[in-house]
Amino acid sequence: MExxxxxxxxxxxxxxxxxxxxxxxxxxxVQVPALAAAAKDGTGAGITKHVxxxxxxxFRWGALATWVMGAMLxxxxxxxxxxxxxxxxxxxxxxxxxxxxxxFNVWVLIWPNQKKILxxxxxxxxxxxxxxxxxxxxxxxxxLLSFPLLFFMTASGGxxxxxxxx
Amino acid sequence: MKNPLDTLWGTVISGLILTFVLFYIVKFAMQ
Numbered sequence: 001m002e003x004x005x006x007x008x009x010x011x012x013x014x015x016x017x018x019x020x021x022x023x024x025x026x027x028x029x030v031q032v033p034a035l036a037a038a039a040k041d042g043t044g045a046g047i048t049k050h051v052x053x054x055x056x057x058x059f060r061w062g063a064l065a066t067w068v069m070g071a072m073l074x075x076x077x078x079x080x081x082x083x084x085x086x087x088x089x090x091x092x093x094x095x096x097x098x099x100x101x102x103x104f105n106v107w108v109l110i111w112p113n114q115k116k117i118l119x120x121x122x123x124x125x126x127x128x129x130x131x132x133x134x135x136x137x138x139x140x141x142x143x144l145l146s147f148p149l150l151f152f153m154t155a156s157g158g159x160x161x162x163x164x165x166x
Numbered sequence: 167m168k169n170p171l172d173t174l175w176g177t178v179i180s181g182l183i184l185t186f187v188l189f190y191i192v193k194f195a196m197q
């Protein structure tokens with residue numbers, strides 16, 4: 001049981017997390033600037049038609065798998081971490097909250113608005129404009145939060161475990 | 167003031183600042 005929870009679970013958590021955050025960085029560091037450049041010469045259609053829907057598929061399901069595997073990894077310590085009940089769980093608790101906020105942003109703010117932007121659901125031009133801004137800001141917020149998230153994910157088993165104050 | 171999230175560098179620098187702030191809060195809370 002421990003092998004599945006802590007061995008397989010941590011492995012899948014990292015694989016799904018790389019998928020999720022890797023695609024988040026792709027969107028922010030590559031696709032958004034590429035589409036801005038493509039808008040000037042009208043060559044962005046291929047990206048929005050063929051690349052973005054596939055990237056969004058792996059992005060949102062990667063986010064779900066990362067969160068579920070993370071919750072499984074915490075196991076009995078789930079509430080200790082989320083409710084900050086024990087100091088030893090403060091670092092992973094902060095990481096878990098950041099991951100949860102980011103997971104919420106993916107499924108509640110980014111994906112429903114991207115469906116409007118990409119024409120998967122009906123939306124007026126005004127609604128598309130609003131959706132574009134909300135999805136952009138949620139995506140940028142997740143990029144911002146990914147830095148402390150990855151720090152606390154790695155430091156909870158490293159720096160905080162060996163540090164003199166813990 | 168311009169929204170830092172509108173630029174990549176503003177986003178990255180804001181993320182690094184938040185990392186340091188949260189690190190010191192958690193470090194202080196654990197002492």
